Amino acid sequence: MDGLYVKICGLSAPETLAAAVDAGANAVGFVFAPGSPRTVAPELAKALVANVPARVETVGVFRNQPLETVIDMARRSGVGTVQFHGDEPYSDVEALHAEGFKSLRAFSLEGYRALAESERVRWELERILLDAIEPGAGLTFDTSELLASPPTGPWILAGGLNPVNVGGLVHRLAPAGVDVSSGVESSRGTKDVGLIREFVAAARSEPNTHV
Numbered sequence: 001m002d003g004l005y006v007k008i009c010g011l012s013a014p015e016t017l018a019a020a021v022d023a024g025a026n027a028v029g030f031v032f033a034p035g036s037p038r039t040v041a042p043e044l045a046k047a048l049v050a051n052v053p054a055r056v057e058t059v060g061v062f063r064n065q066p067l068e069t070v071i072d073m074a075r076r077s078g079v080g081t082v083q084f085h086g087d088e089p090y091s092d093v094e095a096l097h098a099e100g101f102k103s104l105r106a107f108s109l110e111g112y113r114a115l116a117e118s119e120r121v122r123w124e125l126e127r128i129l130l131d132a133i134e135p136g137a138g139l140t141f142d143t144s145e146l147l148a149s150p151p152t153g154p155w156i157l158a159g160g161l162n163p164v165n166v167g168g169l170v171h172r173l174a175p176a177g178v179d180v181s182s183g184v185e186s187s188r189g190t191k192d193v194g195l196i197r198e199f200v201a202a203a204r205s206e207p208n209t210h211v
């Protein structure tokens with residue numbers, strides 16, 4: 001990944017999708033996991049994806065759904081990347097790659113640390129996201145442990161990020177990327193154009209060296 005990778009997740013409307021693209025997001029996410037206020041049908045996502053330039057990665061977010069469903073919904077919507085946000089095994093990621101999709105796999109820090117060494121080494125060759133235990137809830141988690149022992153591969157920080165805290169966390173933890181949903185919403189499930197712009201700018205801001 002060149003420069004800080006910024007992903008805006010949980011989009012469902014053309015205006016906020018356009019704001020994310022115009023602000024310079026590297027990736028835009030559509031939630032296909034059921035039961036979220038952000039859940040979209042593949043047909044709606046397809047109409048939105050049609051307006052996303054090729055330089056921007058389109059990501060479908062899934063959580064513990066059958067692999068056949070994931071592949072079917074990802075194909076119907078036209079996303080290029082599948083983000084797993086549950087307990088999906090590594091074999092599911094391999095199957096997706098064989099189908100031509102890229103992947104992202106989210107872990108809570110606890111879940112990631114609990115992986116057997118052999119498992120962790122394998123996941124670290126893929127793109128992983130470190131997130132709060134409850135995804136999409138705007139909750140932060142204790143990142144102090146990440147300062148001492150970050151993952152060896154490129155990793156993306158998520159969980160309770162917003163335009164106010166993202167710059168500091170990026171400078172402190174040096175992730176390869178950041179992912180946000182709640183922190184760019186005016187109310188749960190409703191994205192805000194101004195907050196999206198502020199978030200992307202803040203994520204890529206220079207550190208404040210004036211004390």
Ligand SMILES: O=C(O)c1ccccc1NCC(=O)[C@H](O)[C@H](O)COP(=O)(O)O
Pocket residue numbers: 009010031033036037038061062063085131132134135136137138139158159160161179180181182183
């Ligand atoms: O957004 C959801 O409701 C959701 C539901 C099920 C699985 C994943 C979900 N969202 C993932 C994300 O939006 C982000 O990748 C990440 O969790 C950050 O969310 P937030 O803390 O709200 O910024």
